[in-house]
Amino acid sequence: MAIAGIARWLVPQSAWVRRLPRHPVLAPIVGALLGFALPACECGNVPVARRLLASGAPLGTGFGFLFAAPVLNPIVLASTWAAFPDKTWLLWARPLGAFLIALALSMLLGMLAESQLLEPALLEERRLTQPLSRVGLLERGSGLVGGSAAMPEAPTAAERLGAGALLGHSTREFLSLLTLLVLGSALAAVVQTWLPRSWLLALGSAPTLSVIALMLLALVLSVCSSVDAFLALGFAAQVTPGALLAFLLLGPVVDLKLAGLFTVLLTPRAIAITAVAASLLVLLIGQWVNFLQL
Amino acid sequence: MSLLQRLRRSPWMTPLALGLWGWLLLWSSASGRLDLLLNAAFHPVVTAAGAVLLLLALIQLGRARTRPVGPVPLGVLLSLGVALLMLAVPPAPSFSDLAANRQDSLPEAPQLSFFLPPEQRTLTEWVRLLRSQPDPDLHAGDPLRISGFVLARPGEPPQLARLTVRCCLADATPAGLPVDWPEGTDPKPDQWLEIEGTMTVQDRNGVPTNVVNPTSIKSIPRPARPLEP
Numbered sequence: 001m002a003i004a005g006i007a008r009w010l011v012p013q014s015a016w017v018r019r020l021p022r023h024p025v026l027a028p029i030v031g032a033l034l035g036f037a038l039p040a041c042e043c044g045n046v047p048v049a050r051r052l053l054a055s056g057a058p059l060g061t062g063f064g065f066l067f068a069a070p071v072l073n074p075i076v077l078a079s080t081w082a083a084f085p086d087k088t089w090l091l092w093a094r095p096l097g098a099f100l101i102a103l104a105l106s107m108l109l110g111m112l113a114e115s116q117l118l119e120p121a122l123l124e125e126r127r128l129t130q131p132l133s134r135v136g137l138l139e140r141g142s143g144l145v146g147g148s149a150a151m152p153e154a155p156t157a158a159e160r161l162g163a164g165a166l167l168g169h170s171t172r173e174f175l176s177l178l179t180l181l182v183l184g185s186a187l188a189a190v191v192q193t194w195l196p197r198s199w200l201l202a203l204g205s206a207p208t209l210s211v212i213a214l215m216l217l218a219l220v221l222s223v224c225s226s227v228d229a230f231l232a233l234g235f236a237a238q239v240t241p242g243a244l245l246a247f248l249l250l251g252p253v254v255d256l257k258l259a260g261l262f263t264v265l266l267t268p269r270a271i272a273i274t275a276v277a278a279s280l281l282v283l284l285i286g287q288w289v290n291f292l293q294l
Numbered sequence: 295m296s297l298l299q300r301l302r303r304s305p306w307m308t309p310l311a312l313g314l315w316g317w318l319l320l321w322s323s324a325s326g327r328l329d330l331l332l333n334a335a336f337h338p339v340v341t342a343a344g345a346v347l348l349l350l351a352l353i354q355l356g357r358a359r360t361r362p363v364g365p366v367p368l369g370v371l372l373s374l375g376v377a378l379l380m381l382a383v384p385p386a387p388s389f390s391d392l393a394a395n396r397q398d399s400l401p402e403a404p405q406l407s408f409f410l411p412p413e414q415r416t417l418t419e420w421v422r423l424l425r426s427q428p429d430p431d432l433h434a435g436d437p438l439r440i441s442g443f444v445l446a447r448p449g450e451p452p453q454l455a456r457l458t459v460r461c462c463l464a465d466a467t468p469a470g471l472p473v474d475w476p477e478g479t480d481p482k483p484d485q486w487l488e489i490e491g492t493m494t495v496q497d498r499n500g501v502p503t504n505v506v507n508p509t510s511i512k513s514i515p516r517p518a519r520p521l522e523p
Binding site: 164167168171172175176178179180182183196198201221223226227230231234235238 | 308311312315350353354357366367369370372373376395396397460461462464465467
């Protein structure tokens with residue numbers, strides 16, 4: 001939240017956001033690589049991704065960061081290595097898989113119009129930072145008729161938010177996300193109480209069923225990406241390699257605790273598309289890994 | 295104006311929610327509640343977060359007096375309710391229930407360690423040692439003094455167990471030792487016991503297995519730090 005708050009102060013219409021590539025493939029790549037600058041798990045990067053999108057960053061960059069950064073960061077890569085020092089294939093397969101999923105999801109979501117994709121309050125905030133050449137006056141709700149169609153100028157120090165206002169915004173955002181996180185965790189806890197892990201792990205040795213079972217387990221357990229490798233260590237010997245990778249790939253993108261958090265970014269339709277597409281991609285990757293017998 | 299609307303319009307709600315969460319984190323660190331949830335290495339982070347939240351609450355409190363604010367989102371009230379609930383309801387975890395649902399795949403020790411003499415080993419160290427040296431006869435007759443909670447798995451005799459945690463309860467892994475419970479003892483799930491006795495080898499389901507043969511069983515309170523790294 002602190003980083004998102006600082007970003008709110010620094011990023012609005014600043015030069016570096018304007019320079020980010022808008023190419024459908026390059027934008028998510030840049031977003032994914034931003035994860036190395038912000039080592040956070042998936043709950044930590046939601047507010048930062050929201051701030052990036054609200055500040056007018058290309059959609060691909062925001063989504064690339066949102067979906068890939070929970071894995072493509074030094075802490076998660078180090079914890080994966082610490083948990084599985086003998087599974088070298090996992091050390092390249094996990095980041096590569098996360099990167100491919102983020103790229104595919106960003107390109108898929110990029111096919112939707114922004115109004116169908118982004119949560120209304122975020123959309124409104126984002127439109128204020130877009131140039132009039134890209135967003136109509138009525139859509140933006142502000143601007144001068146006959147004025148320049150260029151991107152709004154970068155704010156001067158005096159125009160930037162004051163420390164008090166910044167604190168107020170960040171506090172509200174923190175409390176809203178906190179509630180969503182607590183509700184998501186409560187949901188995950190209830191489901192875990194009624195669905196014992198042993199039922200899902202019982203399917204561990206079947207090639208396809210094991211992948212699906214471990215994907216369900218990732219969905220239900222809702223563990224942060226920075227510790228999920230240690231958790232996976234507990235059952236790694238009983239499941240197929242594809243299922244293990246599927247567990248490590250799906251959790252950072254889709255799980256019960258994220259369902260609430262994503263509502264501050266995406267419309268319900270976009271969340272559903274993300275969940276279905278990510279699950280299909282992870283299932284495919286898991287199947288390939290089992291087929292190649294890594 | 296309904297009570298909910300009045301609460302949402304109150305300028306004190308945001309600092310109150312921040313302050314309560316800050317207090318909750320600090321109180322959890324001080325009261326030992328965190329010891330039931332999190333590896334000790336992460337406790338300072340939680341304490342620092344609590345202090346920062348309290349500081350923010352004080353700053354917001356000063357601002358709330360002077361500046362009018364719009365209605366707070368419903369989420370703020372909800373988070374306030376959650377914090378109050380957490381402060382009001384004491385934690386009553388069942389380690390036995392948790393452990394019965396987890397796999398017995400104990401992670402390696404966090405650092406390279408040499409095993410102490412038998413009577414000084416903890417239960418977790420015993421389990422690690424028995425897994426690294428699978429010949430049960432090597433340890434037959436060794437004296438031991440261990441403590442743990444009674445782990446009751448359906449269809450199995452109760453064991454004495456500990457939970458090891460790398461990060462938090464989500465990755466808790468049980469380490470359990472079979473015990474040859476003397477006639478007349480009735481170990482209850484989650485009961486904390488200290489057992490003195492010797493390690494024996496018994497045939498369990500056709501497999502020679504190390505089993506604790508107690509000479510003394512003492513009921514003890516739950517230790518301050520029940521989770522092991």
